[in-house]
Amino acid sequence: MATTSPAPATAAALEKLSSTKMFDGHNLRFRHQSATLGCAMTFSIYLPPSPASNLPVLYWLSGLTCTDENFIIKSGAQRAAAAHGIALVAPDTSPRGLNIEGEADSYDFGVGAGFYLNATNEKWKNWRMYDYIVKELPKVLSDNFEQLNTSRASIFGHSMGGHGALTVYLKNTDKYKEYDATCLIRKIKEVSAPILIDQGEDDNFLGEQLLPRNFEEACRAVGAPLILRMQPGYDHSYFFIATFIDDHIAHHAQFLKST
Amino acid sequence: MATTSPAPATAAALEKLSSTKMFDGHNLRFRHQSATLGCAMTFSIYLPPSPASNLPVLYWLSGLTCTDENFIIKSGAQRAAAAHGIALVAPDTSPRGLNIEGEADSYDFGVGAGFYLNATNEKWKNWRMYDYIVKELPKVLSDNFEQLNTSRASIFGHSMGGHGALTVYLKNTDKYKEYDATCLIRKIKEVSAPILIDQGEDDNFLGEQLLPRNFEEACRAVGAPLILRMQPGYDHSYFFIATFIDDHIAHHAQFLKST
Structure with missing residues (x-):
């Protein structure tokens, strides 16, 4: 279970929670003590059947309320x-089990809502999902899975996680081969690979919150390559994600292959 | 909500619960008052983008504890x-909301455990899932979806639902193009289409409950065409189902096309 005791200096051993064969590879689920977040974290990894070495890594960042399992089960x-x-x-979407007052009062703040950033307020000092995703998790992976080459990495996601993937990519264009956010893109000198975004036109959050056209405009202003596809009739759900996931994996694959 | 009041003589109107676009078609979910079961039932239907008429129907029967949603979300x-x-x-896997004493005491009896048969015990008189699947539901579909041709039908499923699909098929070889159970197959004169079964070798229920080899032996004895594929490393989960679902749909499609 989660704990608030001092974090260990090095990554703790992985505890395997489950292993399930799928498409000749395996879904594996692990728990580990996160030094960055100061609590136990779970993550899921799908290992394809081959090759057995130099495997590239594609990180998926999930949306609000999700755990590491939604993508694995539904996409x-x-x-x-x-x-x-x-x-x-x-990975999971936030620290859990820390029992910070108010951490579970809202679906879009606190538990399940890490936003892939490092919080600046003392009360939320454990909410350092940016460092967890960018620094700790790749190290945990390379320490524990010799078949992975974490320097061949790309990143994508959905909703809060789609935006998270964009910000993580744009702050680390040397590290990841993909993705942004509207303010960051304006500062970018060069984007190493085009960004692919699918947006459902019947998405309930499109009108007020998502603003993909602002991002498109910002990309155009700096000459950053963006493929923004508006998809008529599709909403915000995993049914939408499942419909277009193959295109996204193929998109990332073309850049991962060349590295 | 569910009710135990007298069932109407004709199928009640469908209440649409949701509609979600996926792969250019739509997942639709409905509630209706079942005359056969004497309670409200939900079912899900995926309508492909084309053709707009004479669409064949492939019924999926789920396993214990499932509702109509597991297959739609996970497969x-x-x-x-x-x-x-x-x-x-x-369809769903049993009547619900009838409040029969003991109906929810066990995962494999009562609610979520209709076994696609007509119960013979008076206490469980509402558990008539065989009639619901074979008679009422096809009528509800043909009454409400003019694009469907319910005489072009096939049936498959998983676990309790895999066995249910086999029994429904073998009792109605003129009506469905697929599937069985070990006792029934022995009485069969002619099976119109081969039966395809995938079985995970790491399935927890394989050793004591599933007995596919008994079924294989019975098929061989009567000369019924069976394709039984043992799949090393796979378990009983929807990850297993998702891995092989395309093969099963292609299998059914080849017989549905010729009718």
């Missing part, structure tokens, strides 16, 4: 990952 | 259904 992404020989890594 | 079957132009229909 159907394992088929394309197996076909392309890419490992999928799905 | 990824909509991709192949869209490609083949087949409607998927996923």
Whole structure:
């Protein structure tokens, strides 16, 4: 279970929670003590059947309220990952079990809502999901999975996690081969690979919150390559994600293959 | 909500609960008052993008504890259904909300455990899932979806639902193009289409409960065409189902196309 005791100096051993065969590879689920977040964290990884070494890593960042499991259970992404020989890594969306007052009062703040950033308020000092995703998790992976080459990495996601993937990518264009956010893109000198965004036109959050056209405009202003596809009739759900996940994995695969 | 009041003589109107676009078609979910079961029932249907008429119907029968939603959310079957132009229909697994004493005491008896048969005990008189699947539901579909041709039908499923599909098929070889159970197959004169079974070798229920080899032996004795595929490393989960669902839909499609 989660704990608030002092974090260990090095990554703790991984505790395997489950292993399930799928498309000739395996969904694995682990728990580990996160030094960055000061609590136990779970993550899921899909290991394709081949190759057995130098596997590229594609991180999936989930949206609000999700855990590491939603993507693994609902997206159907394992088929394309197996076909392309890419490992999928799905972390959780926030620290859990810290019992910070008010941490679970809202679906879009606190538990399940890490926003892939480092919080600046003392009360939320454990909410350092940016450092967890960018620094700790890749180290945990390379320390524990010799078949992975974490320097061949790309990142994508959905909703809060789609935006998280964009910000993580744009702050680390040397490290990841993909993705942004509207303010960051304006400062970018060069984007190493085009960004692919699918947006459902019947998405309930489109009108007020998502603003993909602002991002498109910012990309155009700095000459950053963006493929923004508006998808008529599709909403915000995993049914939408499952429909287009193959295109996204193929998109990332073309850049991961050349590295 | 569910009710135990007298069932209406004709199928009640469908209440649409949700509609979600996926692979250019739509997942639709409905509630209706079942005359057979004497309670409100939900079912899900995936309508592929084309054709707009004479669509064949492939029924999916789920396993213990499932509702109509598990298959729709987890299997990824909509991709192949869209490609083949087949409607998927996923009913619930039992009557619900009748408040029969003891109906929810066990995961494998009562609620979520209809076994696709007509119960013979008076106390369980509402448990008439065989009639619901074979008679009422096809009528509800043909009354409400003019694009469906319910005489072009096939049936498959998983676990309790895999066995249910086999029994429904073998009792109605003129009506469905697929599937059985070990006792029934011995009485069969002719099976119109081969039966395809995938069985995970790491399935927890394989050793004591599933007995596919008994079924294989019975098929051989009567000369019924069976394709039984043992799949090393796979368990009983929806990850297993998702891995092989395309093969099953393609299998059914080849017989649905010729009718």
